[in-house]
Amino acid sequence: MTTHLNQLFSSSLSRDFQLVHFQVGSEGRQESRLHKLLRFAWSPVQFVQAVRKQRPQIVHINTSMEWRSYWRDIVYLLLAKAMGKRVVYQVHGGALPQVFFNGKPLLTGLLRRVLRAADVVVLLAQCELQGYRDFDPALALDVIPNAIDAGSDPGDRPLAPQRPLSLVYVGRLAESKGLFDLLEALRLARAAGVEATLSLAGSGPLEGALRERVAKLGLQEAVRFLGPVFGAEKEAVWRQADLFGFPTLHQEGLPYALLESMAARTPVLVCPVGAIADVMQDGVHGVFLPPRNPQALADAIVRLDGDRALLQRMGQACRERIESAYTVERLAQDFRRVYRALLAPPAL
Incomplete structure (x- = not known):
């Protein structure tokens, strides 16, 4: 607020x-x-x-x-x-x-x-x-x-199919955000041959348990804990990410992180709760996912890793959506x- x-x-x-x-x-x-x-x-x-x-x-x-x-x-x-x-x-x-x-x-x-x-x-x-x-x-x-104050347009992401897919989560590290599902999906995607990484930006009561789960899944080299990020540091996190992983279970209103991600041309993997379905369209600005379904999340990661041109088109659509209706x-x-x-x- x-x-x-x-x-x-x-x-x-x-x-x-x-x-x-x-x-x-x-x-x-x-x-x-x-x-x-x-x-x-x-x-x-x-x-x-x-x-x-x-x-x-x-x-x-x-x-x-x-x-x-x-x-x-x-x-x-x-x-x-x-x-x-x-x-x-x-x-x-x-x-x-x-x-x-x-x-x-x-x-x-x-x-x-x-x-x-x-x-x-x-x-x-x-x-x-x-x-x-x-x-x-x-x-x-x-x-x-x-x-959101969308700031200057970062421009299209260059197509780089050889680069590992970069996922990010920005927000509170809490049970209701579906972060255990996100970690399991990352494990499944990597087991399917996708060299994806995940950065977790934020703090919260779940951080210790998340670190333990990362170690248990053997994802220490694939997952980074960035701590809280603000200002230019947060903007850099969005720009460097290919996807925003947000399989939230919480009855969200309209998360600012969603708007920030879209303004930065970062498509979203998300459960369509609250106002999220008003903002983004499935397959256009990202992918809608059923709750508590790591396999569906992993499948989306694998599919988008193999279609970087689609990721780029989604990023463009995200930016246009913010500029047209969420200023x-x-x-x-x-x-x-x-x-x-x-x-x-x-x-x-």
Whole structure:
């Protein structure tokens, strides 16, 4: 969400609207339980004070349909509505409302009232839009996908069929990202004669277990752990990779890593969850894979290793897709439309 906010504040939207940031989260700081409880208790008071001081016409809440974010952020939604403010409630992925409380009627009824309290609920994906419509047709809904500063075009990758295929994963090293499947697929592809390598860029709770699995599979010379990468270093990682291996099992919203990869002309091997299927087309920008299926992932690696011209065409299609629909200026235009609609006088 930090990336999303930085994009809005640096975009043309900030020329038309005065944007003020009220920080709710802790930005990953290490906090004791007591300090966290104190922050949760005091933050709503600070929010009320900030709203009274700044007098915004719109309160834009960025949240996700995950347990901690939901319970934290409904407080700010209800306070904003009690103070007579229009509210944009932007949901950055997570479970659909039908399943969020496992069908428990009281909690699901509360969720429906929370969503109805917002003046507009902004979603990332068309599949989410359909899910929310099925949950409650009365909800005011809009879809605004994430965006990216695509930077300068790195240009076509040279065809180099003799070079080992280079895969990369960029993101959190977590169980839900399908990384054990990616390692097994690499083993299978190499057993089939493909001299592929894999670079893992990021950190997380799964790193130790991944290193153990690499050793167990005998992939020490084929797998590199790069640690977290940022800025120019991350751009170089994308440019040097032929494929982004992303067999995620998580109910993603719209991952920035996907947009970064496509902007760098790096096609994607991915499970089509969340908004991913809105962004890329199977066989055009990469390959869609069934979840928990290392063999299907290995088959895709073998096929693309043998068709570097297809990889190049996919890379070109990836770049064109980002430039046509996922720029920061498009993001600014979408929220400009939403804000102006909320501020427009009611029709007579």
